[in-house]
Amino acid sequence: MVNGLKWILLWILCVVALTILAVGVLPRMRYSWHPILPDLFIITCICVGIRKGSLSGAIVGFALGLLQGSLSGAYDGQYVVSRLSAGFAAGWVREYMLREHWLTPFLCALVGAVACEITMLLTAPQLLLLFGRLDAFAIFTALVEVAYTVSITPIVILALNKLHSASHKRGNVVQAV
Numbered sequence: 001m002v003n004g005l006k007w008i009l010l011w012i013l014c015v016v017a018l019t020i021l022a023v024g025v026l027p028r029m030r031y032s033w034h035p036i037l038p039d040l041f042i043i044t045c046i047c048v049g050i051r052k053g054s055l056s057g058a059i060v061g062f063a064l065g066l067l068q069g070s071l072s073g074a075y076d077g078q079y080v081v082s083r084l085s086a087g088f089a090a091g092w093v094r095e096y097m098l099r100e101h102w103l104t105p106f107l108c109a110l111v112g113a114v115a116c117e118i119t120m121l122l123t124a125p126q127l128l129l130l131f132g133r134l135d136a137f138a139i140f141t142a143l144v145e146v147a148y149t150v151s152i153t154p155i156v157i158l159a160l161n162k163l164h165s166a167s168h169k170r171g172n173v174v175q176a177v
Helices: 002-030 040-052 054-072 076-096 104-123 125-130 136-176
Strands: none
Touching: 002 040, 002 054, 040 054, 040 076, 040 104, 040 136, 054 076, 076 104, 104 136
């Protein structure tokens, strides 16, 4: 019971920190550093999909998409569907295609990011009204977002793996003593 409560509190803390970083800090850097910044919500959905599987990635993607859509004030469904598809696709590729391979984080991140960006482009109402004419800037933004996701996700997965193995080593030492 206590372990489950710790887990829930840790997830709530992570989501609050992620939201503050993604909504409060990164947009302020956008004007001085680069016009397109990584979307931490997509990266989180893909990381959960890689680490915990397609169902967990889809659930976290749904929750974070709902949160990001409500924070943006528009296109709630677009964010929900795109983040859900990113987490599910990354987890599915890991589960059914690439069990354990050194390229797994890169390929899962690529598949998840591409699924997310295609869903974003297909569900955008302004693009549906143009019927077939895709804005060049939207495509460029999607490609940069995919590049950010593919380059950042493996670093996060590696850090999570190191943290996980360090906590197990520490736990075994404590139990042995």
